[in-house]
Amino acid sequence: MAIKIGIFGYGNLGKGVECAIQQNQDLELTAVFTRRDPQSLSLLTTGIKAYPAVDAPSMKDEIDVMILCGGSATDLPQQTPELAQYFNVVDSFDTHAKIPQHFDAVDKSARQNHHIGIISVGWDPGMFSLNRLYASAILPCGKDYTFWGKGVSQGHSDAIRRIEGVKDARQYTIPVEHALEAVRSGSNPELTTRQKHTRECFVVTMPGADQQKIKEAIIHMPNYFADYDTTVHFITEEELHRDHAGIPHGGFVIRSGKTGSSNEHNHIIEYSLKLDSNPEFTASVLTAYARAAYRLNQEGQIGCRSVFDIAPSFLSPLSAAELRRQML
Amino acid sequence: MAIKIGIFGYGNLGKGVECAIQQNQDLELTAVFTRRDPQSLSLLTTGIKAYPAVDAPSMKDEIDVMILCGGSATDLPQQTPELAQYFNVVDSFDTHAKIPQHFDAVDKSARQNHHIGIISVGWDPGMFSLNRLYASAILPCGKDYTFWGKGVSQGHSDAIRRIEGVKDARQYTIPVEHALEAVRSGSNPELTTRQKHTRECFVVTMPGADQQKIKEAIIHMPNYFADYDTTVHFITEEELHRDHAGIPHGGFVIRSGKTGSSNEHNHIIEYSLKLDSNPEFTASVLTAYARAAYRLNQEGQIGCRSVFDIAPSFLSPLSAAELRRQML
Numbered sequence: 312m313a314i315k316i317g318i319f320g321y322g323n324l325g326k327g328v329e330c331a332i333q334q335n336q337d338l339e340l341t342a343v344f345t346r347r348d349p350q351s352l353s354l355l356t357t358g359i360k361a362y363p364a365v366d367a368p369s370m371k372d373e374i375d376v377m378i379l380c381g382g383s384a385t386d387l388p389q390q391t392p393e394l395a396q397y398f399n400v401v402d403s404f405d406t407h408a409k410i411p412q413h414f415d416a417v418d419k420s421a422r423q424n425h426h427i428g429i430i431s432v433g434w435d436p437g438m439f440s441l442n443r444l445y446a447s448a449i450l451p452c453g454k455d456y457t458f459w460g461k462g463v464s465q466g467h468s469d470a471i472r473r474i475e476g477v478k479d480a481r482q483y484t485i486p487v488e489h490a491l492e493a494v495r496s497g498s499n500p501e502l503t504t505r506q507k508h509t510r511e512c513f514v515v516t517m518p519g520a521d522q523q524k525i526k527e528a529i530i531h532m533p534n535y536f537a538d539y540d541t542t543v544h545f546i547t548e549e550e551l552h553r554d555h556a557g558i559p560h561g562g563f564v565i566r567s568g569k570t571g572s573s574n575e576h577n578h579i580i581e582y583s584l585k586l587d588s589n590p591e592f593t594a595s596v597l598t599a600y601a602r603a604a605y606r607l608n609q610e611g612q613i614g615c616r617s618v619f620d621i622a623p624s625f626l627s628p629l630s631a632a633e634l635r636r637q638m639l
Numbered sequence: 640m641a642i643k644i645g646i647f648g649y650g651n652l653g654k655g656v657e658c659a660i661q662q663n664q665d666l667e668l669t670a671v672f673t674r675r676d677p678q679s680l681s682l683l684t685t686g687i688k689a690y691p692a693v694d695a696p697s698m699k700d701e702i703d704v705m706i707l708c709g710g711s712a713t714d715l716p717q718q719t720p721e722l723a724q725y726f727n728v729v730d731s732f733d734t735h736a737k738i739p740q741h742f743d744a745v746d747k748s749a750r751q752n753h754h755i756g757i758i759s760v761g762w763d764p765g766m767f768s769l770n771r772l773y774a775s776a777i778l779p780c781g782k783d784y785t786f787w788g789k790g791v792s793q794g795h796s797d798a799i800r801r802i803e804g805v806k807d808a809r810q811y812t813i814p815v816e817h818a819l820e821a822v823r824s825g826s827n828p829e830l831t832t833r834q835k836h837t838r839e840c841f842v843v844t845m846p847g848a849d850q851q852k853i854k855e856a857i858i859h860m861p862n863y864f865a866d867y868d869t870t871v872h873f874i875t876e877e878e879l880h881r882d883h884a885g886i887p888h889g890g891f892v893i894r895s896g897k898t899g900s901s902n903e904h905n906h907i908i909e910y911s912l913k914l915d916s917n918p919e920f921t922a923s924v925l926t927a928y929a930r931a932a933y934r935l936n937q938e939g940q941i942g943c944r945s946v947f948d949i950a951p952s953f954l955s956p957l958s959a960a961e962l963r964r965q966m967l
Contacts, residue, residue: 330900334779337781341734355900410967411960431967432845438773438908440967441951447966448927448954449920451662535839570923572658572683578923580766583821583911587904592777595898595906599776619962624770624947625777632739635948638775639759639768 313339314605320380327594371397376601393426395420399604403433416527426610428615432600433593442582446566453568454639458486476520481555483511497577510541560589599626641667642933648708655922701723704929722750723756728934746943755936756943760928761921774894781896782823786814790888798863804848809883811839825905832951833929838869888917929955
């Protein structure tokens with residue numbers, strides 16, 4: 312009997328979850344929920360229907376785990392606690408500063424209704440967080456570094472699009488190679504934000520727009536660009552669609568630490584991701600944790616969890632004995 | 640109150656555990672046990688004594704977790720189940736083919752005596768295993784690659800030392816750079832053992848030994864070298880001590896996988912270690928899992944576990960709320 316999954320929200324992330332479910336034989340898609348007109352969606356999975364978001368609670372007995380695919384700014388803070396009343400839930404909430412309060416809200420709702428909620432699942436927060444935890448527990452005398460990229464930052468691309476005269480834009484966050492090398496050397500450098508990443512922008516302007524003025528507006532934009540070395544390229548709309556249509560991302564978590572009676576030995580633990588599709592990879596992580604949510608709840612566990620609280624074996628379709636034989 | 644740790648076996652690994660305990664404020668060393676004359680050991684930790692191995696059971700009420708630092712060939716298969724009668728235990732059993740039977744033996748003993756046993760802790764098996772599991776659960780349509788090195792293989796060095804006319808030797812396992820690059824490219828190559836690693840040997844010979852004959856004996860040695868491209872360098876004893884005294888190791892676990900409605904997107908997950916001291920790093924992993932063993936047992940859990948069965952949060956001295964705030 313496959314684990315029955317619902318998808319709540321059908322943007323890039325929701326579509327990615329649909330694809331990921333198709334790769335896992337022990338999971339099956341039951342329904343997609345949307346705030347748009349359900350008729351307007353064309354699902355990939357034959358025989359599966361889209362329903363209005365408001366209908367979700369009525370399907371609580373038909374779905375084992377609901378995967379929430381909305382945004383962290385306004386959707387998830389409201390949706391995850393609400394849906395945890397009816398379902399085991401998994402989300403990718405990624406506003407780091409608000410994780411504690413989101414955790415508490417989901418925990419309360421999930422406990423009251425005997426469900427499991429797993430929040431902040433993806434790669435950062437998610438797999439990168441796990442690697443920070445494992446590496447710091449193993450090498451307590453050390454230092455963590457997280458680098459992001461090369462990849463598209465949706466937030467920064469949006470910020471450029473809001474500038475007058477800009478028609479479209481794509482922003483890449485790029486780790487600085489010599490900063491990466493310094494970290495890998497074990498020298499434990501102190502690195503400012505500017506020293507770790509550069510930002511590269513590809514911008515399509517409206518006819519007659521003042522490109523010099525737009526460039527100045529970008530590179531001096533507070534919070535987004537002012538603290539970075541930023542490069543701006545003006546390109547045509549055709550070039551943007553041809554060369555920058557993908558949503559790649561990735562990055563590096565590196566811990567450099569010392570061991571020995573006088574800290575004489577150095578060790579480097581490095582975890583890196585190189586992703587052709589940021590939303591599809593995040594969706595794949597969400598889908599593996601949906602399996603974990605179901606199993607934890609089957610064991611009688613309730614309440615909110617993060618990736619830190621879940622034994623790795625819960626993520627795999629293999630049994631514990633198979634895992635020991637094949638992967639240990 | 641610190642968690643009280645015993646070390647059973649005081650070679651390179653046991654000394655590494657002693658160093659690791661000093662880096663963790665919530666852990667303290669209680670005693671070291673040895674099959675050698677305890678008087679012959681000089682411990683690093685002031686005020687701590689070495690005892691004969693046979694005295695361990697008598698200290699069962701003074702130690703929370705015993706970390707076993709013996710070898711996998713003959714020590715651990717006997718010692719871990721035996722000591723699990725008296726203590727929570729952690730070992731680094733690394734004979735992959737015999738893990739299932741070792742697990743069962745430790746599980747039986749630990750359950751009967753209400754202890755936790757964690758086996759096969761280190762980096763492979765251990766952190767590399769974890770990364771194989773996480774990556775394969777996230778990207779089910781993909782392929783795993785494990786590369787070892789550059790590092791010293793103790794077993795292969797010993798095999799060379801057994802050849803007549805050899806005084807001392809050091810063998811390095813080296814990953815083949817273009818095989819690594821092929822894997823990172825996402826092309827999912829089929830790679831034979833020979834294509835993934837080369838072996839480099841530094842050999843000190845007895846006066847008058849036939850170096851050509853020794854070289855032939857090495858490169859044609861079945862199981863150890865015959866399946867690899869092997870390079871042999873003859874050096875002086877001084878050069879061996881000067882240039883090859885360390886025990887570095889490391890390696891790479893790479894998963895290359897596809898997502899998307901028609902598997903059109905490629906993803907690379909890479910975990911790598913670069914270790915100045917193989918035994919001290921393994922010891923640091925053992926020490927973090929000793930913390931987990933204690934906590935699991937405090938929760939009332941009993942029986943055998945592998946790294947797959949343990950939620951990451953158990954490894955860290957930080958509380959769940961601190962971890963969410965600082966690392967998620």
